[in-house]
Amino acid sequence: MFFEITLDVIPAGFALTSAEKGQTVAVEPRQFLTTDDGEILYTYLDGISSLFLNKYFANRRMKIPPIDTCLITINKQKVAKVYINDFPVDIKIVGKVAVQKGQEITKEDIADILEVGFPTIEIEPDNGIVYIFSYGWRRALYFDFTPIQPDSKSYLHDIGALFARFHTVMLFKELFQLDNSVLEDMYERGWFPFVRILGNKFESLYNAFKNKFSLEPVEAAIITDFGEDKLQEMLSSWLTKNIFQDHRLLLERGIERYIAGDHVSAISNLYPRIEGILRYVYLGEVNQPKSNALVDNLWEKVSTKCLDTSLFLPDRFREYLKRFYFAYFDVKTGKLDISRHSIGHGVARQEAFNQVKALQGVLILDQLFYYL
Numbered sequence: 001m002f003f004e005i006t007l008d009v010i011p012a013g014f015a016l017t018s019a020e021k022g023q024t025v026a027v028e029p030r031q032f033l034t035t036d037d038g039e040i041l042y043t044y045l046d047g048i049s050s051l052f053l054n055k056y057f058a059n060r061r062m063k064i065p066p067i068d069t070c071l072i073t074i075n076k077q078k079v080a081k082v083y084i085n086d087f088p089v090d091i092k093i094v095g096k097v098a099v100q101k102g103q104e105i106t107k108e109d110i111a112d113i114l115e116v117g118f119p120t121i122e123i124e125p126d127n128g129i130v131y132i133f134s135y136g137w138r139r140a141l142y143f144d145f146t147p148i149q150p151d152s153k154s155y156l157h158d159i160g161a162l163f164a165r166f167h168t169v170m171l172f173k174e175l176f177q178l179d180n181s182v183l184e185d186m187y188e189r190g191w192f193p194f195v196r197i198l199g200n201k202f203e204s205l206y207n208a209f210k211n212k213f214s215l216e217p218v219e220a221a222i223i224t225d226f227g228e229d230k231l232q233e234m235l236s237s238w239l240t241k242n243i244f245q246d247h248r249l250l251l252e253r254g255i256e257r258y259i260a261g262d263h264v265s266a267i268s269n270l271y272p273r274i275e276g277i278l279r280y281v282y283l284g285e286v287n288q289p290k291s292n293a294l295v296d297n298l299w300e301k302v303s304t305k306c307l308d309t310s311l312f313l314p315d316r317f318r319e320y321l322k323r324f325y326f327a328y329f330d331v332k333t334g335k336l337d338i339s340r341h342s343i344g345h346g347v348a349r350q351e352a353f354n355q356v357k358a359l360q361g362v363l364i365l366d367q368l369f370y371y372l
Contacts, residue, residue, distance in 0.1 A: 001065070001084040005056050010078055011128070011145050014044055030144040032166055035137075036173070044141055048072075048130055052080055067132060071121060074128035076148050083121060089133075090117045091167065092160075094370070096196060097233070107171060108199040111370060112311045116163035125155040131163065135170045142166055165309040172311060174203055182210045183316070187323040189215070190338070190356070193313055194363040195370050196234075197222060219356050226359060228259050234362070238369045243280050247273045255362070263358040270361040271343050274325060277368055291326040291340070302371045312370060325364060 013029035033041045049064065052072055057064050071083045092115040099105065123129065128148040132141050142163075146154040156162075169176055175193055186192065186209050193202050201222050208218045235255050238244040244251065254269035278294040281301065289297070299318040306312050327339040329347055338357045342348035 001082075001086065003056060003082050005052065005080050005082065007051070007074070007078040007080055010076070010148050010150075011051055011074070012149065013143075013145050014047055029146045029149070032140070032142045032169075034140045034170060034173075036177075041139070041141060044143070045132070045139075048132070048141070048143070052082055052130070056082075068134045070130070070132040071118060072130040073121070073123055074130075074145070074148055075124070076126065083118075087121060088119055090119055091115070092117075092164075106199075110171070110198070110311070111195045113164045113168045113171070115160035116167050117160050123156065123159055125157070127156060129156060129159075131166070133167070133170070138170060138173070140166055140170050168309045168311060172198065174206065175311065175313070176309070178206070179210065182206065184323070185209050187320050190324050190360040192317065192320045192324075192363070192367070193311075194367055195311065196226075196363060196366055198311060201225065223355060223359055226362070231255050231259060231362065234366055234369075238365065241369065241372060243277060243372055244365075244369065246280065247276055251365070258355075258358050258362065261355075263355050264353040266358040267338065267343065267353050267361055270358070270365060271325075271338075271340060274361065274364050274368070275340055277365070277372075281372065292322065295321045295326065298368075298371065312367075314371070317367060317371075321364075324360075 013027040016026040016028050019025040033044060035041060053064050065084065067084055069085055071087065072080055074080045091113060093113050094111040096109055096111045126147045128145045130143045144156065146152055147156055191205060204218050208215050235251060238251060239248060250269050250273050254266050257265035257269060278298055282289055282294055282297045295318050299314050302312065302314040306314055325340055329336050329339065329342040331347055336342055336347050336349045338348050338352045
């Protein structure tokens, strides 16, 4: 459904405080809200309906239809264009697997969301905008009335990337509600929200840590998902990038040994390559950079390319590498878990060379592939 209306006034936003006539009141001209924000979302939705929908439908003796998606653009001449439900939305993603035209894409197939656009709708930079969309029972609202205010020099910038943030937060809400103490426990055990396990596998893993459940069945399910075909497909993807080609022999041998069940050899081949790739990325600004410099350099390069809501989570990955991969060992206290240092110095416990730690090495390399 599409229609145009001429507004009586240009909306400025929503009041943040109550005030009597003549008193100062704070106004919110731009905001993104989801179901998680509670009652205020529905208050704002009622306001949107009052501004743009009620009068149009009342004049035609029609009920407002159920709304899953709604886009409204407003210009400074008070003309609002309203699109409801049946307009196309294009979402540009980074995929985890190769896909064919027409193939169904699920949450499990998405590595990151880069851009969201509306191919049949033109949005001018000086338009105000309202965008309502849903995932299942969850609903989101974004509005920005700043460009249409009198004498405003505000403009809409990179709508595609902006809306990608909103869809990412809605579709992967669990990643933006993580408990830091739970994450620290995960890091200690070598786990991270790796791109390849985002979705149901990561939710199950996170909930096991959060609720202090046994990790064995969850880890076993993740291991099962990474069979020979998927590992070979991952390796082939890595080798499309020159920085991984420089380590081809050792990467191939590491994956081969993992598939063969030789996790000691898999770890011995793959873990040093992680640091090797980080050093290639660093390019030797200092002859022998410390581990923190390697990790910080990776973060600086990746964070400039990522949205702040990117599923790649570069800030958290920097912390993970420092806490797990570059963790220090202590022979006196027996802290000899798998890490780059414990392996390199030959003190990592024998029993720590297991399939879980081998797979975590694979997933770290895979994360670097998406970053680089």
